[in-house]
Amino acid sequence: MEAADRVFLRRGTHGARMAEIAAEAGVNKALLHYYYRGKEKLAEAVFLRMLRRLLPAVVETMASDLGLEEKAARTIESYVEQLSRHPYLPGYVIGEVTHHPDRLPQLVAGIAGGRFEQAIAKLEAQIAARVAAGTLAPTSARQFLANVLSLAIFPFAVRPMLQAVFGLDGDGFAGFVAERRGELAGFVARGLRP
Amino acid sequence: MEAADRVFLRRGTHGARMAEIAAEAGVNKALLHYYYRGKEKLAEAVFLRMLRRLLPAVVETMASDLGLEEKAARTIESYVEQLSRHPYLPGYVIGEVTHHPDRLPQLVAGIAGGRFEQAIAKLEAQIAARVAAGTLAPTSARQFLANVLSLAIFPFAVRPMLQAVFGLDGDGFAGFVAERRGELAGFVARGLRP
DNA sequence: TCTAGGGTTGACCGCATGGTTAAACCGGAA
DNA sequence: TTCCGGTTTAACCATGCGGTCAACCCTAGA
Numbered sequence: 001m002e003a004a005d006r007v008f009l010r011r012g013t014h015g016a017r018m019a020e021i022a023a024e025a026g027v028n029k030a031l032l033h034y035y036y037r038g039k040e041k042l043a044e045a046v047f048l049r050m051l052r053r054l055l056p057a058v059v060e061t062m063a064s065d066l067g068l069e070e071k072a073a074r075t076i077e078s079y080v081e082q083l084s085r086h087p088y089l090p091g092y093v094i095g096e097v098t099h100h101p102d103r104l105p106q107l108v109a110g111i112a113g114g115r116f117e118q119a120i121a122k123l124e125a126q127i128a129a130r131v132a133a134g135t136l137a138p139t140s141a142r143q144f145l146a147n148v149l150s151l152a153i154f155p156f157a158v159r160p161m162l163q164a165v166f167g168l169d170g171d172g173f174a175g176f177v178a179e180r181r182g183e184l185a186g187f188v189a190r191g192l193r194p
Numbered sequence: 195m196e197a198a199d200r201v202f203l204r205r206g207t208h209g210a211r212m213a214e215i216a217a218e219a220g221v222n223k224a225l226l227h228y229y230y231r232g233k234e235k236l237a238e239a240v241f242l243r244m245l246r247r248l249l250p251a252v253v254e255t256m257a258s259d260l261g262l263e264e265k266a267a268r269t270i271e272s273y274v275e276q277l278s279r280h281p282y283l284p285g286y287v288i289g290e291v292t293h294h295p296d297r298l299p300q301l302v303a304g305i306a307g308g309r310f311e312q313a314i315a316k317l318e319a320q321i322a323a324r325v326a327a328g329t330l331a332p333t334s335a336r337q338f339l340a341n342v343l344s345l346a347i348f349p350f351a352v353r354p355m356l357q358a359v360f361g362l363d364g365d366g367f368a369g370f371v372a373e374r375r376g377e378l379a380g381f382v383a384r385g386l387r388p
Numbered sequence: 389t390c391t392a393g394g395g396t397t398g399a400c401c402g403c404a405t406g407g408t409t410a411a412a413c414c415g416g417a418a
Numbered sequence: 419t420t421c422c423g424g425t426t427t428a429a430c431c432a433t434g435c436g437g438t439c440a441a442c443c444c445t446a447g448a
Binding site: 389390391392393394395396397398399400401402403404405406407408409410411412413414415416417418 | 419420421422423424425426427428429430431432433434435436437438439440441442443444445446447448
């Protein structure tokens with residue numbers, strides 16, 4: 001399964017070869033079909049694992065009682081840490097959802113189980129209270145979430161492009177991320193102010 | 195070529211089939227190989243066209259004499275408008291750069307031709323002046339660019355996920371984008387303040 | 389009207405790749 | 419020692435797909 005993760009993340013569902021996964025796992029090709037019934041099922045299992053790796057943490061954070069700025073800061077911290085360790089993760093997920101959007105809805109529904117609505121409702125309540133108190137620029141939970149996730153994830157998704165455009169090698173990108181980690185929470189917090 | 199664009203954007207390089215492109219163009223499969231020498235070349239041509247569609251505008255804007263807030267606003271406007279019309283574009287490009295990062299550097303270099311450095315230098319100068327004047331939170335050109343592009347592009351790249359999570363259909367997403375278009379420039383402008 | 393040459397096609401080829409299967413292996417219980 | 423279920427493998431199969439080719443079509447120029 002871990003070998004499948006690695007190969008699917010690196011090559012994408014269409015680019016991945018069952019033989020390569022088998023080799024990566026040090027195992028015969030037929031064994032994959034014995035355990036997982038064909039490439040389709042395996043791909044779905046991998047994709048589901050990746051969604052589970054990405055979504056629950058942020059949902060839980062957003063549904064908590066923390067302040068909006070603190071929620072943003074923790075979400076950013078969590079993604080920066082995880083995506084630094086898994087470079088192919090965001091590009092893989094984005095490629096999958098654009099090229100196979102069909103299987104997404106049920107998977108998301110299965111993962112969330114109503115906790116999304118909970119998190120959204122919590123955010124909406126916080127936002128309404130703070131807008132009323134004059135300590136927040138008017139917005140919606142959807143926009144707040146989109147902003148935080150965009151800023152946290154996007155640079156990792158286009159990492160090869162940023163490296164090419166800015167002329168960075170691996171260490172250079174790490175430096176960029178470190179710099180970003182120091183600034184981002186403040187940028188969001190200021191953006192939230194009225 | 196336009197048929198190739200459509201199929202490659204929708205399916206990705208690995209998922210695209212030469213026969214499907216031929217059918218979409220109302221043409222025989224062999225004709226594709228007659229004009230473009232094989233799938234590899236065709237894929238590269240499509241990818242290059244998409245980069246040319248995405249990069250030059252923002253580079254020119256960033257290299258101009260506009261203020262930082264105005265640059266951000268125009269870039270956001272430009273991307274929102276274009277990506278609304280081409281839903282598969284960001285997901286396609288991100289999938290490509292993560293799964294075939296090899297061919298990227300030369301393409302980017304070919305497109306830019308030194309204009310990137312020019313834009314970056316301009317931004318750095320503006321930022322230094324405004325930080326010195328106390329009208330900007332300290333940052334770098336790279337972070338500024340990353341923030342603007344993230345906020346503008348990312349929601350389109352994960353559009354199917356947002357639809358699933360927020361429970362939106364096509365019109366619902368259009369509404370989300372409209373809402374976003376009204377808020378985003380202000381969010382960035384406030385984030386830039388010291 | 390003839391011809392040359394680019395444009396276009398259906399038919400075909402070879403191969404990579406997902407999937408199958410029958411046999412071999414292996415450890416434990418009787 | 420033998421049997422048996424679960425596991426593992428090498429060899430094989432079917433087919434989808436990129437790519438090629440020889441023939442045909444069509445138009446412009448002589």
